[in-house]
Amino acid sequence: MxxxxxxxxxxxxxxxxxxxxxxxxxxxxxxxxxxxxxxxxxxxxxxxxxxxxxxxxxxxxxxxxxxxxxxxxxxxxxxxxxxxxxxxxxxxxxxxxxxxxxxxxxxxxxxxxxxxxxxxxxxxxxxxLLHEPHRLRTGAGRPYSVYTPFSRAIFALGEPHPPIPAPKRLTPVAHPPRGESLDALGLLPPGPDWWRGFSASWTPGETGAAERMEAFGKCAIDRYEEDRNTPRIEGTSRLSPHLRFGEISPRQAWHAAREAGLKGEAGFLKELIWREFSYHTLWHRPELPEQPLRAEYARFPWMASRPALRAWQRGLTGYPIVDAGMRQLWRTGWMHNRVRMVAASFLVKHLLQPWQQGEAWFWDTLVDGDLASNAANWQWVAGSGADAAPYFRVFNPVLQGRKFDAGGAYVRRWVPELAKLPDRHIHSPWEAPAEVLSRAGVTLGRDYPRPIIGHAEGRARALAAHAALRAEEAAA
Incomplete structure (x- = not known):
């Protein structure tokens, strides 16, 4: 033997x-x-x-x-x-x-x-991963720092190998040592049972991953490009926690999307490649989770504030689309991808809180918390990472809500105190006339907070902080 x-x-x-x-x-x-x-x-x-x-x-x-x-x-x-x-x-x-x-x-x-x-x-x-990070290099022999050429390089490698079937039988050792029980690992978080509601949204495990992939391949992938930005519907794959724990491999997800053969396939594959790009960045820049990849951002004039951070964490910023996302995160361990960008932008730009604070909160509350993706995406929003968003891109949370949650269904679900507001005011309740607020049963400052900062003020402050950073860099 x-x-x-x-x-x-x-x-x-x-x-x-x-x-x-x-x-x-x-x-x-x-x-x-x-x-x-x-x-x-x-x-x-x-x-x-x-x-x-x-x-x-x-x-x-x-x-x-x-x-x-x-x-x-x-x-x-x-x-x-x-x-x-x-x-x-x-x-x-x-x-x-x-x-x-x-x-x-x-x-x-x-x-x-x-x-x-x-x-x-x-x-x-x-x-x-689909490919080992150290094997992918630019024509000059360097690691990639921009997503688009990295994506082209992945596609140029051709189709990943087909997935391997599961073994039909496994042979145990004759005399296995005694291990711990699952309960003895103490994995279930102590304190408030906030996680008990997660099971209504998720089925962890390989079977749950396969079911999620099958459902996505049959329906949602055909409208992926149209629906992925609409938080009130299930327009995304929701495979991220299954991928994070390896209950499905990126190879399996890639081939399942190819086999579905629907028009959203290319967009979905690019999301898998963005995940690969995050790991590629982490491999070559191991400081990614803690330090800005753009060195000048180590001197960025953040305005760290515990009250501001806490308001954001609790979904009490006064901006309904941001608060809906933060409450969805707390209740389900997940947040819609479009709303993640809006909520993250609000924290680091409107509130000028260090991106590491947002990264840490997401790490603790996301079921799909993934070191490479979490850090890379926060640095992207902050403007300090690889292929980062430009500094002047400051999401307007009101316009984002009106565009991607036009009827307010997402906000009404997660911010129920605003549920009776008409569509016109659901994303900016402070603009609603007093009689409209009264009919909806909303008293601002009591039932729902006023905005923690005005959008124009927050945007101007963010741009001024970036301008100061650029001026300092020019003078150095």
Whole structure:
């Protein structure tokens, strides 16, 4: 019989299209997941992600048991746990999907070093991206810093390999060591059970991911370009948390979109490539989550304010489209993509709060919190990142609401205190006449806040801050 192996599940919580798992063949293997908060430190899983992971691990274990194996759970320092488990079962190889976060790369180096000293090896496969970031270079041999040529380069590589079927059976090791129970990992966030409502919106796990992809491929993808910016309807794929935890691979999503053959396919594939671009940026610029990629933005004159940040977090800015998004985030662990841009722009431009504050809040409250995408998108909005939005692009939250939530259905759902306002005033209640507010049962400042800052004032202040930064840079 072949010597046993250890397979380390990480951001690939699925059986299908899992090259590392497929490489096991009929070898006996211990299938392991380690909750290692110490390695990530400040980027340890946020509360919403911990809920998702709890549910996803339960689903994965059930799928493994149906194939004759089970999931071994552990908690602690993976640099000690993984080599120890490999030694206990006599594994020659530890197999895993490659990770790209700076802390994960350092951890893998440490694990590989320890294994090597014991005559074992760490074998990494591509599990969570279409292509390895270090293999994509410009014609000058440099990493890409602009999305459009990066996208062209991805398309020029041709179609990704077809997905690999899930193994029909897996062989466990003869005497597996005892692991932790799922509850013992303590993943479910303590305190208020704000996460209990998540299950009404999501089905974590590989089956849930497949169902979501199938539903999107049958219906929404045909109108993807038209509907993706309309928050009141399900016009997006909502695959982001499934991709983040690897319950579906980008290869599977790519080929499913191709097979659907509908007109929204190209737009959806470009979104997958934007995700790849974020990882490409993180790989080559590991400071992405903490430091602005454009060095001059380290001197940006932010006006950090705890009350302003708190009003934004709670959905009490006085701008209905922003507040609706922030409340949707709190209730469901997710926010519509268009509203994410509006809410993020409002925080960093109208309120001049450091983008890192918004990034941290999203990290804790998003079920799809993904270090590369979260950091890259916040830096894009702030103007400090790769291929960033121009500094003078300041979303007008009233006009954005009127354009993308014309009838106010999205705002009425998430900001119910404004539900009785007519369409004309739903996105700017402070402009409504007193009698209109009275009929709607709204007293501004009591039932719903007045705007925390006027749009014209916020925009002027943001442009002045950027002008001051540019003047300082010119004088340097």
């Amino acid at each position: 072949s010597p046993p192996a250890l397979f380390w599940f990480r951001q690939d919580l699925r059986l299908a299209d899992n090259p590392g798992l497929d490489s096991l063949g009929d070898r006996p293997a211990l299938l392991v997941h380690v909750l290692d908060d110490s390695a990530a430190r400040e980027h340890a899983l946020g509360g919403a992600q911990r809920w998702w992971l709890h549910c996803s691990l339960a689903a994965l274990d059930a799928a493994l048991r149906a194939r004759g194996s089970a999931l071994h759970l552990a908690r602690g320092d993976a640099t000690r746990i993984i080599p120890k488990l490999a030694d206990e079962i006599g594994a020659e190889e530890v197999i895993a999907g490659r990770l790209y976060e700076p802390w994960a790369r350092r951890r893998d180096e440490a694990v590989a070093h320890t294994l090597e000293k014991a005559g074992r090896k760490l074998v990494l496969h591509t599990h969570s």
